[in-house]
Amino acid sequence: MAFDKVWVLAEVADGKPTGTTLELLTKAREIGGAVEAWTWGGEGSAVAATLGAYGATKVYDTGDLGGALPGVPVAAAMAAQVQGGNAPTAILAATSYDGRDIAGRLSAKLDVGVLTNVVGLSDDGTSEHAVFGGTTVVKAAFTGNPPYLFLVRPKSFAAEESGGGAAEVTTVEVPDAGATNAAKIVQRHVEERIGPKLDEAAVVVSGGRGLGEAEKFSMIEELAKLLKGAPGASRAIVDAGWVPYSYQVGQTGKTVKPTVYIACGISGATQHMVGMKGAKNIVAINKDQEAPIFSIADLGIVGDVHKVLPKVIEALQSRA
Amino acid sequence: MNVVVCVKQIPDPATPGKLDPNTKTLVREGKLILDDSDAYGVEMALQLADKAGGGEVTLVSMAPNEEVGGLRTALAMGAAKAILVSDESLKGADALTTAKVLAAAIKRAEPDLVIAATESTDGYTGTTPVQVAELLGLPAVTFAKHVEIDGSTVKVDRQTEAGYDEVECPLPALVTVTAGVVEPRYPSFKGIMAAKGKPVDTLKVGDLGIEAPAVGQQVVDVAAAEERQAGEIVVDEGDAHERVVAFLEQLKVI
Numbered sequence: 331m332a333f334d335k336v337w338v339l340a341e342v343a344d345g346k347p348t349g350t351t352l353e354l355l356t357k358a359r360e361i362g363g364a365v366e367a368w369t370w371g372g373e374g375s376a377v378a379a380t381l382g383a384y385g386a387t388k389v390y391d392t393g394d395l396g397g398a399l400p401g402v403p404v405a406a407a408m409a410a411q412v413q414g415g416n417a418p419t420a421i422l423a424a425t426s427y428d429g430r431d432i433a434g435r436l437s438a439k440l441d442v443g444v445l446t447n448v449v450g451l452s453d454d455g456t457s458e459h460a461v462f463g464g465t466t467v468v469k470a471a472f473t474g475n476p477p478y479l480f481l482v483r484p485k486s487f488a489a490e491e492s493g494g495g496a497a498e499v500t501t502v503e504v505p506d507a508g509a510t511n512a513a514k515i516v517q518r519h520v521e522e523r524i525g526p527k528l529d530e531a532a533v534v535v536s537g538g539r540g541l542g543e544a545e546k547f548s549m550i551e552e553l554a555k556l557l558k559g560a561p562g563a564s565r566a567i568v569d570a571g572w573v574p575y576s577y578q579v580g581q582t583g584k585t586v587k588p589t590v591y592i593a594c595g596i597s598g599a600t601q602h603m604v605g606m607k608g609a610k611n612i613v614a615i616n617k618d619q620e621a622p623i624f625s626i627a628d629l630g631i632v633g634d635v636h637k638v639l640p641k642v643i644e645a646l647q648s649r650a
Numbered sequence: 651m652n653v654v655v656c657v658k659q660i661p662d663p664a665t666p667g668k669l670d671p672n673t674k675t676l677v678r679e680g681k682l683i684l685d686d687s688d689a690y691g692v693e694m695a696l697q698l699a700d701k702a703g704g705g706e707v708t709l710v711s712m713a714p715n716e717e718v719g720g721l722r723t724a725l726a727m728g729a730a731k732a733i734l735v736s737d738e739s740l741k742g743a744d745a746l747t748t749a750k751v752l753a754a755a756i757k758r759a760e761p762d763l764v765i766a767a768t769e770s771t772d773g774y775t776g777t778t779p780v781q782v783a784e785l786l787g788l789p790a791v792t793f794a795k796h797v798e799i800d801g802s803t804v805k806v807d808r809q810t811e812a813g814y815d816e817v818e819c820p821l822p823a824l825v826t827v828t829a830g831v832v833e834p835r836y837p838s839f840k841g842i843m844a845a846k847g848k849p850v851d852t853l854k855v856g857d858l859g860i861e862a863p864a865v866g867q868q869v870v871d872v873a874a875a876e877e878r879q880a881g882e883i884v885v886d887e888g889d890a891h892e893r894v895v896a897f898l899e900q901l902k903v904i
């Protein structure tokens with residue numbers, strides 16, 4: 331089986347399609363005939379060139395959503411197209427805040443299931459899923475009628491340009507979704523970050539509970555800065571309020587694939603490792619020789635972060 | 651204010667998960683416990699009902715073999731009662747099927763607010779709650795890191811890629827909570843004793859007035875993921891930092 335037409339949910343951040351969007355478009359081209367993208371928030375025209383360069387021939391744009399969370403209105407617009415006869419074989423969305431909301435809504439509207447945590451997808455219609463914290467790979471397939479919904483984990487596919495021209499933008503109407511569309515954003519808060527983005531950085535230095543206290547995270551930031559990398563964190567210290575959620579690496583946080591990942595005072599729970607074990611090289615510093623993180627580290631240092639890290643920082647500073 | 655919390659009962663995550671080699675569905679045998687992710691929802695619900703000065707917290711769960719282990723924990727935390735749907739026909743249910751069952755059960759409690767976790771520990775599809783909301787015709791605010799009720803409005807700080815959004819939504823509504831939204835309480839001895847006498851309404855799919863929903867997906871293969879090999883382990887004797895620096899040099903990141 332091949333996918334005739336594939337729709338990709340194109341998320342836009344800072345005026346550009348996200349990295350995962352480009353990964354999904356590349357994959358869609360590989361498995362499908364026609365590739366079309368969906369955008370919302372009123373930036374369809376601004377991103378049509380990039381979406382086209384990665385293979386989309388058409389962009390469906392819902393326009394500005396008037397402060398509504400995208401889940402309901404975007405799914406309603408998509409469902410209206412499908413029910414009106416314009417149906418794709420597959421719909422690819424990222425495992426992201428809005429991707430999950432839209433896919434969930436659409437699934438219930440169209441009465442079709444969603445295959446989630448997808449890390450592989452082939453044109454015979456089977457998908458691969460990382461389960462049990464990434465220790466097991468399951469292959470699955472839909473048994474019913476299309477459209478098939480896939481929620482794909484970021485960094486599962488490479489992004490490659492197709493050299494296509496700008497996609498044609500079609501404005502689609504958002505049907506009135508009544509009470510379901512009542513959630514409205516009243517204020518946005520952007521957390522300042524310096525240096526490269528966590529999921530794009532070549533070096534990621536992450537800290538965990540082994541740092542002992544929030545103040546000690548400054549060592550992680552310092553080392554990340556010296557390596558022109560990004561600081562990251564385990565969920566334990568995000569939940570403890572030491573750092574914002576946007577720093578979290580793992581199943582419920584970011585998936586990172588840097589050249590080097592340096593885990594400091596992190597035990598290596600499966601939910602953490604699923605987000606970083608795709609790194610090319612892993613360094614772990616942990617005082618417990620039995621810590622699971624050592625089972626995947628290329629260089630494991632059994633030691634105290636409070637002793638090792640300051641010395642690494644000092645050595646790098648003296649080289650600068 | 652009446653709050654329903656969707657609570658999943660799962661095998662202890664400390665023991666690794668298993669797939670049945672024949673049916674290729676998750677093995678759910680032995681005792682099930684309250685999913686840690688849902689303990690946050692239970693706590694949130696208890697605090698909101700308390701602040702609203704009345705109303706009940708009802709648990710809704712779908713689980714095999716009339717399992718109540720996890721429900722008792724949540725009842726011991728302070729929930730008033732539970733609705734449990736347990737039916738042979740639900741074996742291997744996908745998220746949409748689960749959502750259909752949960753939605754039908756939730757309807758019975760006529761809640762002002764439905765709370766679920768952003769994702770479960772064992773399945774982590776993260777779609778069930780939104781599917782429930784759509785089936786019930788409710789608005790939803792997902793990824794809540796702070797929740798407040800102001801009259802008939804729920805105010806949520808919703809996590810985003812860039813930070814967070816303040817979102818407002820009229821009730822009734824569904825909210826999914828992240829870990830860290832509140833600190834779950836430990837059940838007290840009194841709570842544990844009281845939980846034993848709290849009502850658990852155990853239903854079959856037929857009791858909900860719906861047919862066993864069809865599952866539209868299947869697992870076709872299971873394999874162990876490629877494992878990363880462990881590299882060199884160095885015990886720090888005061889000079890391990892040199893190894894780190896040398897390693898970074900070799901990779902040309904410095």
Ligand SMILES: Cc1cc2nc3c(=O)[nH]c(=O)nc-3n(C[C@H](O)[C@H](O)[C@H](O)COP(=O)(O)OP(=O)(O)OC[C@H]3O[C@@H](n4cnc5c(N)ncnc54)[C@H](O)[C@@H]3O)c2cc1C
Pocket residue numbers: 537538539540541542563564565566567578579580581582583584594595596597598599600601602605615616617618621633634635636686687769770771
């Ligand atoms: C549904 C679900 C989703 C989850 N998602 C995520 C996720 O996305 N990301 C994530 O990270 N976690 C996630 N978790 C949590 C995960 O299971 C772990 O609880 C968490 O990763 C542990 O963080 P940690 O390694 O910092 O803390 P711990 O497990 O407490 O480990 C601390 C480590 O520090 C070491 N240590 C202590 N002192 C020192 C010292 N002085 N020097 C050196 N080492 C020291 C200890 O030996 C220990 O190994 C999730 C859990 C669930 C249930």
Ligand SMILES: Nc1ncnc2c1ncn2[C@@H]1O[C@H](COP(=O)(O)O)[C@@H](O)[C@H]1O
Pocket residue numbers: 656657658659685687688691710711712713745748752765766767768769770771773774775776777778779
């Ligand atoms: N079988 C179930 N019984 C009760 N609640 C559930 C069930 N499955 C999922 N949920 C709810 O939906 C959330 C997300 O689950 P999931 O979609 O599996 O990631 C869970 O944390 C629960 O709040």
